[in-house]
Amino acid sequence: MKRREFCRTSLAASVAAAYPFMINAAFAQSNVAAISLDGTEIELEQAAVTELAERMEGALLMQGDMQYNSARMIWNGMWDKYPALIARCANVEDVQHSVTFAAERNLLLAVRGGGHSWPGKSVCDGGLMIDLADMHTVTVDPVKRRAYAQGGALLNGLDMASLQHGLVTTAGVVSHTGVGGFTLGGGFGRLNRKYGLAVDNLVSVQLVTADGKVRTVNAEQHPDLFWAVRGGGGNFGVATQFEYQLHPFDRNVLSGTITWPLEQAREVLNFYAGWYAGLSDDLYVGPAMMTLPEVGSVVAMEVVYAGDPAAGEKELAPLRAIGTPIEDGVKVQDYMVMQTQEDAMLAHGVRSYAKNGMAKVVTPALVNAMVESFVANPNLMFFTHTSGGAVSRVPELATAFPHRNAETMIAVAGVWTDPDMDDELIATAREWFKQLEPFTGGYYSNIDFDGANSGGKNYGPAYPRLSEIKGQYDPGNLFRLNRNILPAS
Numbered sequence: 001m002k003r004r005e006f007c008r009t010s011l012a013a014s015v016a017a018a019y020p021f022m023i024n025a026a027f028a029q030s031n032v033a034a035i036s037l038d039g040t041e042i043e044l045e046q047a048a049v050t051e052l053a054e055r056m057e058g059a060l061l062m063q064g065d066m067q068y069n070s071a072r073m074i075w076n077g078m079w080d081k082y083p084a085l086i087a088r089c090a091n092v093e094d095v096q097h098s099v100t101f102a103a104e105r106n107l108l109l110a111v112r113g114g115g116h117s118w119p120g121k122s123v124c125d126g127g128l129m130i131d132l133a134d135m136h137t138v139t140v141d142p143v144k145r146r147a148y149a150q151g152g153a154l155l156n157g158l159d160m161a162s163l164q165h166g167l168v169t170t171a172g173v174v175s176h177t178g179v180g181g182f183t184l185g186g187g188f189g190r191l192n193r194k195y196g197l198a199v200d201n202l203v204s205v206q207l208v209t210a211d212g213k214v215r216t217v218n219a220e221q222h223p224d225l226f227w228a229v230r231g232g233g234g235n236f237g238v239a240t241q242f243e244y245q246l247h248p249f250d251r252n253v254l255s256g257t258i259t260w261p262l263e264q265a266r267e268v269l270n271f272y273a274g275w276y277a278g279l280s281d282d283l284y285v286g287p288a289m290m291t292l293p294e295v296g297s298v299v300a301m302e303v304v305y306a307g308d309p310a311a312g313e314k315e316l317a318p319l320r321a322i323g324t325p326i327e328d329g330v331k332v333q334d335y336m337v338m339q340t341q342e343d344a345m346l347a348h349g350v351r352s353y354a355k356n357g358m359a360k361v362v363t364p365a366l367v368n369a370m371v372e373s374f375v376a377n378p379n380l381m382f383f384t385h386t387s388g389g390a391v392s393r394v395p396e397l398a399t400a401f402p403h404r405n406a407e408t409m410i411a412v413a414g415v416w417t418d419p420d421m422d423d424e425l426i427a428t429a430r431e432w433f434k435q436l437e438p439f440t441g442g443y444y445s446n447i448d449f450d451g452a453n454s455g456g457k458n459y460g461p462a463y464p465r466l467s468e469i470k471g472q473y474d475p476g477n478l479f480r481l482n483r484n485i486l487p488a489s
């Protein structure tokens, strides 16, 4: 990935080297080289940078600052970008100052929640990166059954704070993912069939819009924006707080993973294809094909039964009768075992590609395409989210997430550490996707490395209204580092 150097003065650099603990952008000694929204080179006045640093409660970082390098790294190790400034916001006012600073100067702006963006949209070369990592608090009101998560909170924080009160909402499958991007794009998880997507549980959002204003966005206040942020990603502003509906939940759930040898993949996946449509909302299954260290290539099925375990055992019995599993790990256990089991394998810094398609039906021909791709190159993987249930009962355009009638999200993905494998694995994954795409009808915007502005494919029939709302609240497209929606003029 292209690397661009943005130098500060030699005096500041010497001070940074000698006293790294003392440095932040308040020490800027001269103008700072930066990149504008349209990609041209600009200079940020030293006095203005210093003023922003002084106004902020959190730190404003530049190259040479002690925390700069760790702050600019995001989850996908393929992205190696150098923002001109990183605003480590401590509160909503810091976010307002940062947004205003960028808007007034037409400065390229990135917003980082949990940093899990596959296409690296939460960091940029030469712009201002608003980093919400220090705004990660989650509080719960057990009486109202509500969780309040700051914009930089992680799913682990949301799950843990809620479960302490015997409550839960839909969170994704890797606990170091940020609530920010996850929720704004839709939010699949192991409870989505029972409780819907993350956006279906969203009650209210506190949003800093491109004009620097803080808006409370919910069904009564700014209902147009509330519609748009439930699927439209980070296009409409910086979400500084999310309020979620919670549900009573016994964290000891029938859950785990069943794995079969790869040779049984067709049998297992064809069974899934004919089975999932009749499942109860309580039962979530997620088929995958992957290669596990010391086990080899497998077809696997993640299971969570969010109800009475005895009823779950009964509903699961037909799946357990398929083929001869290598391992059946489904048992009554703490929900957080499942919610964290992939955290280490998918740790920060891995290199990764992913792309997905939303499938209305899983046909034998689709199963065949998946199995043939995987057998040819088991260095990559397929994973899925089974939708349906509560997700499909929300009308298509009730929120900006339009894939309500797709029953399964199917992703091709790869995770590796050797940069020399980048080109080959990305090319292979794209080839896999070509085989898969004819069976799908659009993309889930959150799981897509390629990052092209394929608005129609991501947002489907929601796109025209999204574009209108974008034109109203962000006519200059300040928030463009996302699955971008172009403002209607």
Ligand SMILES: Cc1cc2nc3c(=O)[nH]c(=O)nc-3n(C[C@H](O)[C@H](O)[C@H](O)COP(=O)(O)OP(=O)(O)OC[C@H]3O[C@@H](n4cnc5c(N)ncnc54)[C@H](O)[C@@H]3O)c2cc1C
Pocket (backbone or CB within 6 Å): 074, 075, 110, 111, 112, 113, 114, 115, 116, 117, 118, 121, 122, 132, 151, 152, 171, 172, 173, 174, 176, 177, 178, 179, 180, 181, 182, 183, 184, 185, 186, 187, 188, 189, 233, 234, 235, 237, 238, 239, 240, 346, 446, 447, 481, 482, 483
């Ligand atoms: C390992 C892994 C597991 C995943 N599992 C799931 C899953 O189970 N279900 C699922 O649905 N998705 C899943 N995803 C996809 C995930 O939802 C997206 O990658 C999501 O964008 C991550 O959000 P983030 O805040 O961590 O990312 P970031 O990189 O911080 O941001 C992603 C995008 O959202 C914007 N953004 C982030 N926070 C805010 C905010 N507070 N306000 C405004 N804009 C913001 C950013 O500007 C950027 O455009 C997974 C991704 C990874 C890498």
